[in-house]
Amino acid sequence: MQIIYLDNAATSKPDEQAVERAMEFLYENFYNPSARYRQGVLLQNQLDIARNAMLAFLNGQSTHNFIFTSCGTEGNNQVFQFAAKANKNIVVNLGEHPSVYNVAKALEQKGIEVRFAKLTRDGKVDIDDLLSLIDDKTTLVSVMHINNETGAINDIESIASLVKAKTENRRCYMHVDGVQAFGKIPFALEDNIDFYTVSAHKVGGIKGVGGLFYKKNIALAPFVVGGGQEMGLRSGTENVFGNMQFYYAMQNRMLNLERCLQTVKECKTYIEKHLESTLYTILYPQSSPYILTIAAVHLRGEVLLHMLEEEGLLCSTGSACSSNAKYKYNRTIQATAISKANAEGVLRLSFGYNTSLEECKRAVEILNSCAKSLKAKIL
Ligand code: PLP
Numbered sequence: 240m241q242i243i244y245l246d247n248a249a250t251s252k253p254d255e256q257a258v259e260r261a262m263e264f265l266y267e268n269f270y271n272p273s274a275r276y277r278q279g280v281l282l283q284n285q286l287d288i289a290r291n292a293m294l295a296f297l298n299g300q301s302t303h304n305f306i307f308t309s310c311g312t313e314g315n316n317q318v319f320q321f322a323a324k325a326n327k328n329i330v331v332n333l334g335e336h337p338s339v340y341n342v343a344k345a346l347e348q349k350g351i352e353v354r355f356a357k358l359t360r361d362g363k364v365d366i367d368d369l370l371s372l373i374d375d376k377t378t379l380v381s382v383m384h385i386n387n388e389t390g391a392i393n394d395i396e397s398i399a400s401l402v403k404a405k406t407e408n409r410r411c412y413m414h415v416d417g418v419q420a421f422g423k424i425p426f427a428l429e430d431n432i433d434f435y436t437v438s439a440h441k442v443g444g445i446k447g448v449g450g451l452f453y454k455k456n457i458a459l460a461p462f463v464v465g466g467g468q469e470m471g472l473r474s475g476t477e478n479v480f481g482n483m484q485f486y487y488a489m490q491n492r493m494l495n496l497e498r499c500l501q502t503v504k505e506c507k508t509y510i511e512k513h514l515e516s517t518l519y520t521i522l523y524p525q526s527s528p529y530i531l532t533i534a535a536v537h538l539r540g541e542v543l544l545h546m547l548e549e550e551g552l553l554c555s556t557g558s559a560c561s562s563n564a565k566y567k568y569n570r571t572i573q574a575t576a577i578s579k580a581n582a583e584g585v586l587r588l589s590f591g592y593n594t595s596l597e598e599c600k601r602a603v604e605i606l607n608s609c610a611k612s613l614k615a616k617i618l
Pocket of ligand 1 (some may be wrong): 338385
């Protein structure tokens, strides 16, 4: 059976060409980049080429630095551990990925004051609410670029400038989790964005590789301490293969950004148009072209997901995934105040650099027929 993979916000298939190009760093050039002999120095040079390219992808060469990390989660943790200070506060929001939200919660347990801004109905951060929570004791404001559940795109350039204008505190940092945006939509780093976190495996890189952009004038502290790799900011012998493969995959993403955007837009529009409106609601119409969040009205997303899987379509649900009693449904989805009829039937379809329209045509047939037969079963 043909598998149609529409769960690219969870992870993407590694870019084969990038893997092939990086293979030399597995067997041939396997040396330790910290070694003093020529082979080590050459590898360090390669990593610096990759680092500079990452900065160039976001036009940040003159304003920002970049370190490789082990994942998006690590980058987010590093920023929060660095910026959260006793007797000060940090401002996040209810829609953040667990790698931000749960770190904020853990800091709260340690006595840091954490303020959570609301989301709007279209899944974005409520800017007025966010700004109202910021004061001169705020040391960190964190707003994700593209929400991984709703696909909502936060206008982070304008949010960052509003945040900076709101506080007198020069040590109030603006952090953006860019994991669902990097290599997917056109974007350039700006002065008001102090930190920008990215991850390889959402864009054809391999799992376990990520990166953190930070402003040049910030004396960032390490999160992983040890041998002093990555300019002393991320110790641990470098994942040369992983970092180089991430760089090569990103080269391909940036080269094809517009073409890919065009394709995923076509895919998303096709599915939106052909889903039966008696079966499905489209929840966040203005969202990223890479994410389509829908609700199967009065049906259970979890049950539907497995029926879709039987037909070869892989996607994800937005239903509650933990026993956390506070959130009956997915925390982010719940924060957008969707109706009860929709809340249990949320499905997320997400497209990637290798998704085709043909696959989406088949996907929509499967979506309609599975929802129809589930509805028939329960009525
Ligand atoms: N932030 C967002 C918005 C994500 O979607 C993810 C992954 O799902 C992460 C952070 C974590 O990235 P990683 O899997 O590299 O730790």
